[in-house]
Amino acid sequence: MVIHLGHHLSSHRRAAFEREWLVTNGIGGYACGTVGGARTRRYHSYLTAAIHNPIRRYVLLAGLDVWLGIDQQRWPLTTHEWKAGVVFPDGYIHLERFDLDGTLPVWTWAIGMVRLQQRVWMHYGENTTYVTWTYERGRQPITLYIKPLITYRSHHDIGVGGAVVNVKAISPRVDGQVNLAVFPSTYLGKLVAEEPPMPFYILAESGALYANCDWWWNFHLAEERARGLSYEEDLFQVGTIEVELEVGETFSMVCALEPETIQPWQESLEAEQARQKQLISVVPFKQKPSWIEQLILAADQFIVQDHNDGEALHIISGYPWFGVWGRYTMASVSGLASELGQQERARQILLTFTRYLDRGMLPHHVADETGETSYDSIDATLWYFVAIWNYWQKYPKDTELLQQLYPVLAEIVEQYRIGARYHIAQDPADHLLYGGEEGINLTWMDVKINDYVVTPRVGKPVEVNALWYNALCIMEQISKILHLPEEARQYGHWAKEVAESFNALFWAESYGYLYDVIDTPTGNNDASLRPNQLLALSLPFPILEDRER
Numbered sequence: 001m002v003i004h005l006g007h008h009l010s011s012h013r014r015a016a017f018e019r020e021w022l023v024t025n026g027i028g029g030y031a032c033g034t035v036g037g038a039r040t041r042r043y044h045s046y047l048t049a050a051i052h053n054p055i056r057r058y059v060l061l062a063g064l065d066v067w068l069g070i071d072q073q074r075w076p077l078t079t080h081e082w083k084a085g086v087v088f089p090d091g092y093i094h095l096e097r098f099d100l101d102g103t104l105p106v107w108t109w110a111i112g113m114v115r116l117q118q119r120v121w122m123h124y125g126e127n128t129t130y131v132t133w134t135y136e137r138g139r140q141p142i143t144l145y146i147k148p149l150i151t152y153r154s155h156h157d158i159g160v161g162g163a164v165v166n167v168k169a170i171s172p173r174v175d176g177q178v179n180l181a182v183f184p185s186t187y188l189g190k191l192v193a194e195e196p197p198m199p200f201y202i203l204a205e206s207g208a209l210y211a212n213c214d215w216w217w218n219f220h221l222a223e224e225r226a227r228g229l230s231y232e233e234d235l236f237q238v239g240t241i242e243v244e245l246e247v248g249e250t251f252s253m254v255c256a257l258e259p260e261t262i263q264p265w266q267e268s269l270e271a272e273q274a275r276q277k278q279l280i281s282v283v284p285f286k287q288k289p290s291w292i293e294q295l296i297l298a299a300d301q302f303i304v305q306d307h308n309d310g311e312a313l314h315i316i317s318g319y320p321w322f323g324v325w326g327r328y329t330m331a332s333v334s335g336l337a338s339e340l341g342q343q344e345r346a347r348q349i350l351l352t353f354t355r356y357l358d359r360g361m362l363p364h365h366v367a368d369e370t371g372e373t374s375y376d377s378i379d380a381t382l383w384y385f386v387a388i389w390n391y392w393q394k395y396p397k398d399t400e401l402l403q404q405l406y407p408v409l410a411e412i413v414e415q416y417r418i419g420a421r422y423h424i425a426q427d428p429a430d431h432l433l434y435g436g437e438e439g440i441n442l443t444w445m446d447v448k449i450n451d452y453v454v455t456p457r458v459g460k461p462v463e464v465n466a467l468w469y470n471a472l473c474i475m476e477q478i479s480k481i482l483h484l485p486e487e488a489r490q491y492g493h494w495a496k497e498v499a500e501s502f503n504a505l506f507w508a509e510s511y512g513y514l515y516d517v518i519d520t521p522t523g524n525n526d527a528s529l530r531p532n533q534l535l536a537l538s539l540p541f542p543i544l545e546d547r548e549r
Helices: 013-018 221-224 267-280 290-300 326-336 343-356 378-393 399-416 462-481 485-505 533-540
Strands: 003-007 021-023 030-034 045-052 057-069 073-076 079-081 088-089 097-102 105-109 114-122 128-137 142-153 165-167 178-184 200-204 207-218 234-243 252-258 301-308 309-315
Touching: 013 030, 021 105, 021 114, 021 165, 030 114, 045 073, 045 128, 045 142, 045 252, 045 399, 057 114, 057 200, 057 309, 073 290, 079 207, 079 462, 114 267, 128 267, 142 178, 142 200, 142 252, 142 399, 165 234, 178 207, 178 234, 234 252, 252 267, 267 290, 301 343, 309 343, 326 378, 343 378, 378 462, 399 462, 462 485, 462 533
Parallel strands: none
Antiparallel strands: 003 097, 021 030, 030 045, 045 057, 057 073, 057 142, 079 088, 097 105, 105 114, 114 128, 128 252, 142 234, 165 178, 178 200, 200 252, 207 234, 301 309
């Protein structure tokens, strides 16, 4: 499928700056930016590498300053916004159209009779980005002037100029190539990095290199300013690559952490296009309209490999700023993998999270910078049961997975019954699940401003107990599948106790809906009308009685 934006949008400043593109590499790295080329976020880059995938992601090639030479005149194919409020150059006005070919962005530039196509993609499984320019139409040779703008910082940080950056020309593998090794002398952001910088590489298949390296100061990042964050950034120019093209020729440039693995651009592009076609082909839908195909490819971007184990898989909860989150992994694995015919992927995601099990809980979050796990979620672990049940509904022959995970699930239930972190435990009086303590948000409504909890929900939240009931019902069903009748009866009995208490205590007769939280620290029930109660109806095992639905 191709998503197309015509000249009326692509060359309109606001439309071009507000629309963004994203490509990923399957290990946590990505490239992203605006259609118009202006960097409006600290995350915009041609290469943000996952140094220890899928965590510790660093911006390396932040931008490109590209000009097109026709005869003796130069035209911008780039756009920058500066601290002073100036947009210069305004290359976006020469953008004839923008296309998304699968997930790969394609720009078509038009100046007079000259038409030039630019394309960006990443090589799957590697921290490598390719950029190509193809001279599609014209009457005379043209010249491209390309200035790579780099940094070396966490993608959550902002670039600060002034440090020494060493740039060294290295011997090309093929005659005529321009190969650069970039050695930042230090971390180039505001934060403090624990590890010394790694070198990275910029390779051009042809052209001449001019060693005019210098800092570019005071880029303005409009979206960062709108978010109330630091919005001024400095980037370092690593020379100028100058190349002449005849009609029909393509020039390629690559930025990579490991230059030894770089393939010719044609092979890499064909491999990525074939991979995307294969993703669409395995989806077991009778009809796959173009918009469904686009969603299939978008889903693929969130699934990434673990650097410690090539078979282990994670789900990135959102680009560009989110990493691995337990709740969102379990809530999304069905739609991102199971329902798309990707059984092995779904299976590996479910298995990967067992390595994080600690005191009967799965992590809420795996820190992007350090890889440390936090367990401040009452429901992330319960969503795991739902994810496993949905998987088995799609692949009922895989009882091996159920056997493998059964001890893990049993341990979780037992720990939740007797007590886990943050006072999470089953109340012996009514069998409902309680959790929370002052200053801690354990549910998805977890916004905090400094130490202020915006939505305190200490007590027995409605959706948590709907999930608790589902966990017990799912354990009853899995026990039956695995021919464990005693265990099935026990889990079924516990589920019945939870359902009876839930229907007796959560239904707010005077309001006509469910309490959001009962048994709060004040002794009152929270009757705030929130969508959390919908889970009492929408989970695999609805807990509400018929008369109240």
